[in-house]
Amino acid sequence: MSEPQKASTADWIAVFAGALGALVATLDISIVNSALPEIQGEIGATGTEGTWISTGYLVSEVVIIPLTAWLTRLLGTRTLLLISVVTFTVFSMTCGLSHSLPMMILGRVGQGFTGGALIPAAQTIIRTRLPARQMPVGMAIFGLIVLLGPLAGPVLGGWLTENVSWRWCFFINLPVAIGLMTLLLIGLKHEKIRWEVLRTADWLGILGLATCLSSLTVVLEEGQREQWFDSDLICILSVASVIGFILLMVAQATAPHPVIKLRLLLERSYASVIVIVLTIGTALYGMLYVLPQFLGTVSGYNALQTGRVLVLSGIPAFLLMPILPRMLEKMNLRISVIIGLLCFAGGCFLNLHLTGESDGAAFVASQLLIGTGQMLSLLPLNQASVGAVSKEDAPDAAGLYNMARNLGGSIGLALLGTFIDRRDEFHTDILRSTLDANAPLVQERLSAMTASFARNGADQAYAQSQALASLSQTIDLQSLVMTYSDCFWVLGVALLASIPLTLLLKTPRRQADAVLGGH
Template sequence: MVASVANAQAAPAHPPNATAADWIAVAAGSLGALLATLDISITNSALPQIQGQIGAAGTEGTWISTGYLMSEIVMIPLTAWLTRVFGLRNFLITNTLLFTLFSMMCGFSHSLPQMVIGRIGQGFAGGAMIPTAQTIVATRLPRHQMPIGMTMFGLIVLLGPLLGPVVGGWLAENIDWSWCFFLNLPVSIALIGLLLFGLKRDHVDLHQFVNADWLGIVGLTAGLSCLTVVLEEGQRERWFESSMIVWLSVVAACGIAVLLIAQFTAKRPIVRLSLLKNKSYASVIMIVFTVGAGLYGIAYLLPQFLSTVAGYNAEQSGAVMLVSGVPAFIMMPILPRVIGKIDSRILVIAGLACFTASCMADIALTAQSVGHDFFASQLLRGVGQVLAMMPLNQASMAAVSKQEAGDAAGLYNMARNLGGSVGLALIGTFIDRRTTFHDQIIRESVTANSAIGQEHIQASAAGFFASHGDAAFAKLQALGQLAAQIDVQAIVMTYSETFYVLGIALALCVPLAFLLKRPSAGTPSAGH
């Protein structure tokens, strides 16, 4: 009897599993994150129809996307503080209602200012849903089940931007662009129901609101919002040739300086940059910043190539993009077990290697490249994204305590989005300058003294002359055709170089993966 009691005491107790309410809370967080990530990109494919309907000319329509990203990146790091002030349940339900309200405003918009205001409101409300989903997983699930929750969250973050263009393109082509926003209504109703059942009632703590780091909040809001606009609009405005970009850059620099000052003066800074002293967490942030640039960069590059060179519409381009989501669905059942048993550093390195290889597979593009030529690289890219992002989600939470989970989640998601904005700005500048460079080089080689060039023009002119019998017009058509071919070749060469540069940037992140926190011995896996 004594021996059996001793054995019972010596046997390790199996940690309790999450309750049904915990899983409902995780499902609610994941659905909210899907809502937010989907709306980042769902309007991109419907942008031409939206611009035509609301009377936005030229590049004015870019503010529809910029407004969302600008407010979202400000809200993400504020989420941990606002959750402490209003309580998680109150905060998420309020944000869901606001997100729905601003979505309806966008759907009924008849002018650009109305649409941009609606998108800014969507960004504020949606920005809160992404880090809170990660926080719910970190705080509601026991350690041995956390890989399952983090896999759910990671898949949402990956699939949202992939599904957005497909859903938006289909709705714009087959129903109406306004349904890109009206679609949020039934999803939001389901989300509120899950939040009511999954989260406990909580109390408002106005003391934390009054005694907040207001200096840091002002610096964060001014710095990140202006920085996002500079990165998103800089290339279109020719950077510092624009007085708007100059002044926004000054405000952004001042805001970030104020935010840094607040790190030393506030009792509890609004953004806890001190977390970056933890080398494991800092490595996660650096990697996710670069991977964010890769994710957003590919989401921009591939549809642009397919549209400009292959002549695809938004729906067709979205279908090609969705191929990279196939590995995520295939790996979904086994991924939590793999993350629980294999060193996260190995998985991240394998993911970065696959992501790098997928970029290198697209450096041999030609003017004849079409959608199916990207299938292999897209599948490889999907594997790389899953293997890199899923362990990074868990590593970011494993590197900090539960009390720091909210602040860590905000900084993690801010780094991913900021990496995307920086990556898109650099890619836009790179594409613009390298396209001009290649165009000039090709045109210099195809001169009046070029025998090959003259033969090509004469052959083309002969074909046009045979169709209408006007020699002068036939030569003009031949010259126009040659100019168009030069433009296409310059674009193809530039996109190949851009994929190469992205691949190199991702490969340079591999050494950082060795600094990730080694899983503690005896940590139960998801399979136990």
């Protein structure tokens, strides 16, 4: 039976429902970042404890994403999404009403565990409800959502915190959930629960997957703050992660129906997609970490000002979304991914010449180029990921794809945290060693600063100490600027290194032509 030429109205309603669910889930990853200081102050959490507000969400989300395919087979797409939306809303209200850290962490873990299923489900709906000819449009919508969610989160969170209350970062999910449930009921058909899936479940694989991913995510997120293997917690979780991985591999070899189809990675085209997406996830979340750090510590920007700079990279996504699907019909998928990776890397390299005077204006060109690169690479990679597997394997492929992006982000943040500490120390030592206290230029600078402080009423001894402190702060600032420049360089090189893998990608367009008779 041939595939329909065009999707029905119900199909498009289902696609938009899935996209809206994915937007809510990706938005809530970062919406609390701007509000963290206010949240910590009100619930009585320290800075270190407050990191679990973000980590709790990421840990539970990365566990549920690869399990979504199995849950879809068990419950059906509509039932799973409706349960996810209702419980996600309940946990959102729990966060908004929180007055203690345990209650907040419980709410965030619940949000991640229920909202995480919305992301791969959206990709699965696109793969299963749209004909091949219209799939690029659906993937463009999904790609836009994945990009804009993390970018818009800090802006929306900052605005709500400053103008209403941080609690509305969570309460805002209620009206969205009502609209989403309406779309799901209209666009998706009810499917019977398949209890036999539960009876024959790969429980060893589920246990191994949950243990491995949750432990690994905590290690990556908290390792730098806990001084890595100097911490008993990190050591225990590292061992747990290895044990979980072993259990997962045993289940892959022995279970008749593994909970997650890692055999998909034996397909070279799909495996190359996963590695590239892992790299893009590292660069994407790395940029979302390094750029706010620079603007906050060097430029003195607040959360809302920083968010406005970050969201610049979303402009190309809006501009390209209407035309990119048609462009990809004419352009080879590999070429698009290569151009996208080059643009993304080029945007990183534009940030190599930062100074202590750089502000948001210095990032306009690089953000626009990075946004262009993300759209040109992620959209065809979405297509390549579903085009490399059968329609039956689409849910599993979507779960692995989204898990790779999120896991890449966690790996990137862990590596960058350590890299920043080491490079900052390195640059500080180099700068201090090159400044001779007896050098004429140093003496001239110190004399000028001492005179300036003395004119403002300080005695000579205090003015000299202020001048030395000011020089030390200047050294620290310059070493920090050089460190952030190094981060952009590393991210750019990582993106360039993934380009050879694009040669292994398969273009789904040929498959679509075969389905449609070459028309």
